[in-house]
Amino acid sequence: RKEVEQDPGPFNVPEGATVAFNCTYSNSASQSFFWYRQDCRKEPKLLMSVYSSGNEDGRFTAQLNRASQYISLLIRDSKLSDSATYLCVVFRKGKLIFGQGTELSVKP
Amino acid sequence: NAGVTQTPKFQVLKTGQSMTLQCAQDMNHEYMSWYRQDPGMGLRLIHYSVGAGITDQGEVPNGYNVSRSTTEDFPLRLLSAAPSQTSVYFCASGQPQHFGDGTRLSIL
Numbered sequence: 001r002k003e004v005e006q007d008p009g010p011f012n013v014p015e016g017a018t019v020a021f022n023c024t025y026s027n028s029a030s031q032s033f034f035w036y037r038q039d040c041r042k043e044p045k046l047l048m049s050v051y052s053s054g055n056e057d058g059r060f061t062a063q064l065n066r067a068s069q070y071i072s073l074l075i076r077d078s079k080l081s082d083s084a085t086y087l088c089v090v091f092r093k094g095k096l097i098f099g100q101g102t103e104l105s106v107k108p
Numbered sequence: 109n110a111g112v113t114q115t116p117k118f119q120v121l122k123t124g125q126s127m128t129l130q131c132a133q134d135m136n137h138e139y140m141s142w143y144r145q146d147p148g149m150g151l152r153l154i155h156y157s158v159g160a161g162i163t164d165q166g167e168v169p170n171g172y173n174v175s176r177s178t179t180e181d182f183p184l185r186l187l188s189a190a191p192s193q194t195s196v197y198f199c200a201s202g203q204p205q206h207f208g209d210g211t212r213l214s215i216l
Contacts, residue, residue, distance in 0.1 A: 034204055043198055043207035044151070087150070094158060095166060096141065096205055100150040 003027055004099040006088050012105045017078050021102045023071040023088030032091035033064050035073050037084045038101065044087055047073075078106045111135065114199050114208035121189045121215045129184040129211050131199030139203050140182040141166070142174065144195040145210075151198065157182055189215045 006023045013019050025033075033050040048055065050062040050071055061074040071088055083106045088099035115130045133140065141156035143166075153166030157176040171193060173185040182201075186193060194215045199208045 032204075041145070041196060041210075043209055044205075045207070046204045049204065091203070094139075094164070095153055095156060096200075097153070098143075098151040100148070 001026060002100070003097050004088055004090050006086075006099040006102045008100055008102060010103040010105055012107060013078055014107055015078060015080060017106075018074065018076050019078055019104060020075075021073040021086055021088070021104075023073075023099055025069050025071070025088075025090045025097075027090075027092055028066075028069060030069075030090045030092045030097075033071050034089040034091070035060075035062055035071075036087040036089055036098075038087055039084045044098075047086070075104075078104075080106050080108065082106050112199055112201050112206055112208035114197075114211050116211060117209060118212050119214070121186075121213065123189060123191060123215060125186075125189050125215075127186050127189065129186075129197055129199075129213070131182045131184065131208060132180050133182075133201040133206075134180065135202060135206070136179060137202040137206075138179065139205075140176070140199065140201045141205065142172070142182070142184045143198045143200065144168065144193075145198065146195050154184065154197075186213075191215050 035047040036044040037047045038044045050064045054063045059076045063072045085101040138159045142154040143151040155174040157163045197211045
């Protein structure tokens with residue numbers, strides 16, 4: 001079992017839709033949590049950090065549930081430009097551990 | 109700002125050859141790391157460094173060496189290239205991590 005697991009998708013949604021990504025991690029000693037975005041095998045870019053209190057950045061909302069070891073990302077009013085792979089990332093003992101990524105395709 | 113600079117961007121090697129992938133950052137980050145990304149596998153940590161003179165192994169260190177003589181530079185050496193090392197290699201620095209553009213490496 002991988003330490004960070006995501007549904008690989010692809011998620012195909014129309015413009016304007018709300019889409020939710022889920023991620024689970026297996027090690028309760030994990031310290032920090034992030035969502036990254038990756039376009040077409042280019043370099044990953046930080047989308048947002050994730051906190052237990054939840055945090056929002058425009059159309060994006062991230063949530064962490066430490067008890068369930070579960071991380072989520074919600075994208076509202078999706079745009080064509082949101083099409084990418086979304087990577088769930090956990091930091092533990094000096095190492096970043098990446099999930100496989102969830103592919104999102106937003107269609108007109 | 110240059111951020112994280114990787115060279116070369118593309119490279120083709122023959123089995124058994126050695127080479128060094130270069131990585132430099134100008135953000136004075138202590139933490140640097142190398143990842144490889146293969147189709148369907150996500151990013152996997154090869155080696156990382158928490159500061160000059162300190163390196164440690166990640167998930168897939170075999171066949172690779174690193175050194176960190178300065179804060180700015182973190183080269184990755186392939187000792188004897190094998191076809192299984194064909195991949196996209198990303199260098200990253202800081203926490204959260206900022207990634208370079210990647211090196212696309214093919215080994216024949």
